[in-house]
Amino acid sequence: MDNIQLLISGLANGCVYGLIALGFVLIYKATEAVNFAQGDFMMLGAFVTIGLTNTEYMGLPFWLALPISLGLMAGLGYLLDRLIIRRMFGESQTSVVILTIALGFVIRFVAGLIWGHEPQTLQNPLAGKEVRFGGLVLGMEDVAVIVVTLLLTWALYVFFSKTKLGLAMQGASQNQLAAYYMGIPVKRVQGFIWALAGAVAAVAGILFAAKGSVDPNTGLMGIKAFAAAVIGGFGSLPGALAGGLIVGVIEPFASRYIAAGYSQVAPYALLLAVLIFRPHGLFSQVRVKKV
Secondary structure: OHHHHHHHHHHHHHHHHHHHHHHHHHHHHHHOOOOOOHHHHHHHHHHHHHHHHOOOOOOOOHHHHHHHHHHHHHHHHHHHHHHOHHHHOOOOHHHHHHHHHHHHHHHHHHHHHHHOOOOEOOOOOOOOOEEEEOOEEEEHHHHHHHHHHHHHHHHHHHHHHHOHHHHHHHHHHHOHHHHHHOOOOHHHHHHHHHHHHHHHHHHHHHHHHHHOOEOHHHHHHHHHHHHHHHHHOOOOHHHHHHHHHHHHHHHHHHHHHOOHHHHOOHHHHHHHHHHHHOOOOOOOOOOOOOO
C-alpha cells in the first residue's frame, strides 16, 4: 500500500513536470526555440493566482481568478514574443537560450519583490479534501492534477494533429520561409504559440500551488521538466507528458530506496542513459521537414 501511495504522489508531481515540459515542446514545435524560462512562467502563474485568490491579497473567488490568471499569463507569453523574441530573428539559437535563461532570473527577482521569498500555498476549494479507496488515501488536489493534465495533453495533441492552425504551427516550425510563401501568417502563429505556452505554464503553476507551497525558486523545477521533455522526445506532446510522469515516479521511489546523496540525481542519470542509448527520446517522432 505504501508503494501505491508513493506511485500516486509521484504521478501527481510528474504531471506538473509534464505540463511544464509541454510548454517546452509547444514552443519548440512552433519556433524550434527552447524557452528555459518556462519553469519560471509556471512559478509566476502560481503567484499571480495566489495574488488574485488568497484572502491576504485580493481575495477573489477561485473560479473567477482562474480564467484571469490564464489570460494574464497568455498575454505575457504573447508580449514576450512580440517585444523580445521577434527582435532576435536571425540570431543563433544559443542567443535565444541565453535570453530566456536571463529572463528566468528577472522573473524570479520580480516575484520575490512582489510576493516575498516565503513559501505560499494557493487557497482553493479542493484543499483538505480526500478520496479513500480501502486503505489508500488520495488528496483531491492530486486527483485534479492527474485528470487536468491528461485532458490538456489530449486536447493539445488533437489541436496539433487535426486542426488547420495546429498544422500551420508545425509547418512554420519546419520551414518559416516556405510557410510564409504558402500563406501562413508566421509571426501571428508564433505569437499565439507563446501565448498558449504561457497559459499552459499557468495551469501547471495553479495545480502545483494547490497541492504544495511555492516560492520564487520553484521556477527552477523547469530544469527537471526540461529533462522530462528530452526523455520523452522533444518534439512529442505525449512524450513530454510521459517523460514528466517517469521523472515524477522515479523521485519518490529513489528517495525511499536509495541513499539521499544518490536519490536526487536519479532523474538525471536516466536522462544521461536516454541520451546515450536513444538520443531522440523514448517517444521521439521521426519526421521529414515539409510544408
